[in-house]
Amino acid sequence: MQERSLMFHMIRSELEDAVGVENVSTKKNERAVYSVDYFWLSRKWQDAGEEGPMPDIVVRPGSTEEVSKVLKIANYYKIPVTTWGGGSGSQGGALPVAGGILLDIKRMDKLIDLNVEAGTVTCETGMIFSTLEDYVNEKGYSVMHLPSCMTCCTVGGALAHNGIGILSTKYGKMDDMCLSLEVVLPNGDIIDTLPVPKHSTGPNLLPFFIGSEGTLGIMTKAKFKIVKLPEVRTHHAFLFSDIHVGYEACREIVQAVKPSIMRLFDEAETVSIVKKVIGFEKKGSFLNLTLEGHKKIVAAEEEIVLEIAEKYGAQYLGHEYGEKWFENRITFFYPGHIMDLPQMFGTLDTVATHDNIEKIYRAMKSAIEDNFQENKVRFISHSSHWYDWGAMNYSRFIIDNPPKDPEEALRLHNRIWNAGVRATLANGGVLNDHHGIGLKLSRLMKEQYGPAMQVLQALKKELDPNGIMNPYKLGL
Amino acid sequence: MVSQKALQHAEKCRFCWMCRHLCPVQHQTGKELNTPRAKGLLLSMVSKKSAEFDRDMAQAMYECMLCDACVNDCCTGYQPPLFIREARTEAVVNELAPEAVMQLIENVETSGNIYGTVKPSFAREGTDVLVYIGEVAACKVSGMAKALLNILEKTGIRAKVLDNEPASGAMLADLMGYVEEVTQQASACADAINAAKLPTVVVLDSYDAEIMKQRYAEWGCEIKAEVVTATAYVAKLLEEGKLAPKSKKRGSGVCHDDDRLARSFYEFAPVRAMAKAAGFDLAEMFNRERLAKSCGSAVALGYMPEITIKVAGGRWQDMIRTDAKAMLVANPQAYLCLSQCVPAEKELVDLFTALDESL
Numbered sequence: 001m002q003e004r005s006l007m008f009h010m011i012r013s014e015l016e017d018a019v020g021v022e023n024v025s026t027k028k029n030e031r032a033v034y035s036v037d038y039f040w041l042s043r044k045w046q047d048a049g050e051e052g053p054m055p056d057i058v059v060r061p062g063s064t065e066e067v068s069k070v071l072k073i074a075n076y077y078k079i080p081v082t083t084w085g086g087g088s089g090s091q092g093g094a095l096p097v098a099g100g101i102l103l104d105i106k107r108m109d110k111l112i113d114l115n116v117e118a119g120t121v122t123c124e125t126g127m128i129f130s131t132l133e134d135y136v137n138e139k140g141y142s143v144m145h146l147p148s149c150m151t152c153c154t155v156g157g158a159l160a161h162n163g164i165g166i167l168s169t170k171y172g173k174m175d176d177m178c179l180s181l182e183v184v185l186p187n188g189d190i191i192d193t194l195p196v197p198k199h200s201t202g203p204n205l206l207p208f209f210i211g212s213e214g215t216l217g218i219m220t221k222a223k224f225k226i227v228k229l230p231e232v233r234t235h236h237a238f239l240f241s242d243i244h245v246g247y248e249a250c251r252e253i254v255q256a257v258k259p260s261i262m263r264l265f266d267e268a269e270t271v272s273i274v275k276k277v278i279g280f281e282k283k284g285s286f287l288n289l290t291l292e293g294h295k296k297i298v299a300a301e302e303e304i305v306l307e308i309a310e311k312y313g314a315q316y317l318g319h320e321y322g323e324k325w326f327e328n329r330i331t332f333f334y335p336g337h338i339m340d341l342p343q344m345f346g347t348l349d350t351v352a353t354h355d356n357i358e359k360i361y362r363a364m365k366s367a368i369e370d371n372f373q374e375n376k377v378r379f380i381s382h383s384s385h386w387y388d389w390g391a392m393n394y395s396r397f398i399i400d401n402p403p404k405d406p407e408e409a410l411r412l413h414n415r416i417w418n419a420g421v422r423a424t425l426a427n428g429g430v431l432n433d434h435h436g437i438g439l440k441l442s443r444l445m446k447e448q449y450g451p452a453m454q455v456l457q458a459l460k461k462e463l464d465p466n467g468i469m470n471p472y473k474l475g476l
Numbered sequence: 477m478v479s480q481k482a483l484q485h486a487e488k489c490r491f492c493w494m495c496r497h498l499c500p501v502q503h504q505t506g507k508e509l510n511t512p513r514a515k516g517l518l519l520s521m522v523s524k525k526s527a528e529f530d531r532d533m534a535q536a537m538y539e540c541m542l543c544d545a546c547v548n549d550c551c552t553g554y555q556p557p558l559f560i561r562e563a564r565t566e567a568v569v570n571e572l573a574p575e576a577v578m579q580l581i582e583n584v585e586t587s588g589n590i591y592g593t594v595k596p597s598f599a600r601e602g603t604d605v606l607v608y609i610g611e612v613a614a615c616k617v618s619g620m621a622k623a624l625l626n627i628l629e630k631t632g633i634r635a636k637v638l639d640n641e642p643a644s645g646a647m648l649a650d651l652m653g654y655v656e657e658v659t660q661q662a663s664a665c666a667d668a669i670n671a672a673k674l675p676t677v678v679v680l681d682s683y684d685a686e687i688m689k690q691r692y693a694e695w696g697c698e699i700k701a702e703v704v705t706a707t708a709y710v711a712k713l714l715e716e717g718k719l720a721p722k723s724k725k726r727g728s729g730v731c732h733d734d735d736r737l738a739r740s741f742y743e744f745a746p747v748r749a750m751a752k753a754a755g756f757d758l759a760e761m762f763n764r765e766r767l768a769k770s771c772g773s774a775v776a777l778g779y780m781p782e783i784t785i786k787v788a789g790g791r792w793q794d795m796i797r798t799d800a801k802a803m804l805v806a807n808p809q810a811y812l813c814l815s816q817c818v819p820a821e822k823e824l825v826d827l828f829t830a831l832d833e834s835l
Contacts, residue, residue, distance in 0.1 A: 337552070
């Protein structure tokens with residue numbers, strides 16, 4: 001879009017008619033704040049004084065109907081639409097790389113219904129997730145989605161990349177928590193998924209949209225299940241001799257009981273970030289584990305966990321470090337505690353079955369440490385979300401002195417990602433566990449899916465034939 | 477453009493999203509621009525010459541209540557209001573500030589208060605304490621000021637109020653940062669208070685109390701008297717049994733912790749003690765005490781009334797979810813903002829007046 005063209009102003013005026021003059025902006029300052037999300041490359045670009053990807057026009061709808069009007073306009077004129085919630089995604093998924101319309105949905109933050117009897121809460125998706133949790137906590141309940149980005153991500157953002165929180169091992173991730181959705185399709189039609197998520201009434205529509213990263217439509221309302229705040233929540237910590245023993249013990253634990261939190265740190269992360277934030281000084285593989293729910297059940301689960309840990313020779317560290325970790329669960333992500341520029345860093349999170357997860361850890365570690373020795377790369381990892389069938393690795397690389405030149409840095413960054421991710425794919429893992437694909441991994445989607453990619457492409461083609469929704473993301 | 481210290485804070489905040497959930501302006505406007513990280517990012521861009529500090533950016537720096545909710549939440553000690561205030565200085569110096577802001581500054585220059593009117597006088601002679609009324613209570617919420625003086629009188633305390641009470645500098649500091657004009661106001665105010673030679677100054681508006689207690693000393697204009705918030709002073713009188721409210725049930729209420737009591741003084745109990753003494757059954761809002769959401773400030777109401785009323789409306793929404801009948805307030809600025817949008821069947825109560833009525 002050429003800002004000074006007659007057509008630009010015609011479209012702008014149409015958008016103003018749809019959402020109100022005060023909710024449309026072409027001011028450079030307002031557009032510029034969307035050029036940086038949590039993606040390392042966008043930050044590096046800004047830090048180097050480069051201009052990041054900016055939308056042509058910012059539109060802030062206040063209702064589903066207004067979203068619908070905007071998409072009808074965008075679809076008619078074939079204008080790219082990038083949806084922005086909190087902008088806290090680490091994959092560049094919200095960056096308006098194709099320009100066009102930036103749809104900021106944070107005005108849509110109403111609580112629609114909190115039904116304690118049904119055990120559900122319904123809200124608009126522009127609500128900050130912690131606000132939703134506050135509303136539910138007020139009544140003694142919780143959605144139990146507590147990600148590190150909880151205070152900054154929107155409900156829509158969490159759904160768009162199928163996010164996960166620290167209590168996931170017991171309560172699941174977004175696609176376990178969300179019961180139904182209202183979605184505006186790219187052509188402006190407003191649809192509802194079925195009222196319940198489990199049925200035999202044809203294929204479930206929910207998975208088409210949860211995790212679709214704004215490429216297939218815009219989720220505008222969501223209903224979640226809620227659960228009572230736990231009667232007890234007890235934190236524990238253990239130290240294993242190494243991560244191999246830790247993986248074995250954790251597999252056995254998660255196949256016997258349901259901790260809410262189970263975070264196993266490799267030896268490198270134990271002596272770096274764990275030490276820095278909670279002051280734990282010993283070497284080995286640190287595990288913090290939390291059990292919660294009814295007091296009697298938790299007591300029984302504790303007994304089983306302690307037995308399994310003992311069987312694997314773990315040193316029981318009591319409650320202190322688990323409590324400290326829980327208290328500092330968000331501290332890890334503040335400036336000064338988390339990696340920051342000028343460092344180069346990235347989180348290569350993946351998920352696999354138990355038989356593959358340690359193989360992936362070792363293959364990725366080797367692919368990164370061996371291939372990028374000259375860059376003095378460091379590799380750390382923990383596993384923080386567990387299933388009875390498998391687990392995820394939250395592996396990170398860090399380079400303290402990356403190239404200053406942003407273009408050179410970009411190429412190195414992508415080479416590291418390619419190496420790490422391909423090691424994962426070769427060992428039965430997937431591109432990503434819970435941060436999404438975004439711009440960062442878009443190019444690798446076809447490698448991941450192979451011929452199966454045509455299923456996603458067919459969906460995209462049918463729902464968004466003009467390709468206006470979040471272009472260049474998710475490989476679509 | 478801004479100091480190295482302010483820029484360092486902006487550089488840290490530009491890539492940190494953690495406090496946005498607490499920003500009352502972001503909540504009500506839904507604008508990404510109205511997040512602490514966005515304001516830090518813009519200033520960082522200016523320092524790297526990839527953006528220009530223009531009128532639009534100046535406007536963005538004024539869309540903030542300076543309520544300190546972000547500072548209170550930050551476990552690393554970075555302070556968005558630090559760079560936002562300095563950016564406001566830059567805006568004023570370069571004549572980029574919004575017209576409404578410049579009008580308030582002109583009002584302060586011509587009349588000594590943001591309203592540009594002659595400040596009503598509450599002057600009286602007394603020998604026990606000095607009461608500092610402040611311009612918002614004097615000009616807009618006079619009932620609260622009268623009630624405080626009545627309470628003291630009923631306790632037998634002889635309160636002095638200055639004739640031509642000078643401005644504390646709190647208003648000007650929010651409009652243009654901690655500049656020389658502000659320290660000049662502070663110095664004049666401190667001189668006037670010190671000249672009264674009374675051991676205690678009871679400050680009705682916690683915004684004034686904050687600048688007196690936490691800024692004056694570093695500017696070399698320390699107040700010799702003990703500076704006490706009016707809420708803490710009255711609560712102490714209650715605790716010591718010097719006030720004997722009649723038992724009268726007034727229904728359920730929630731206390732709003734104003735920005736400065738909540739995050740500059742961490743003072744929560746006195747307001748609740750006053751509410752109980754006035755006969756209210758206390759409920760609590762979920763976001764309270766240090767996490768209390770701002771309901772706006774008098775300065776912001778002056779230059780951006782639409783946004784400030786929305787912010788006050790957001791606080792009313794918090795109150796409505798408690799099922800309480802009344803919002804209880806002991807700060808004139810909070811009272812003024814909340815009074816702009818009282819919901820149907822809800823009541824806004826000035827706690828000083830309520831307590832006075834119960835005596």
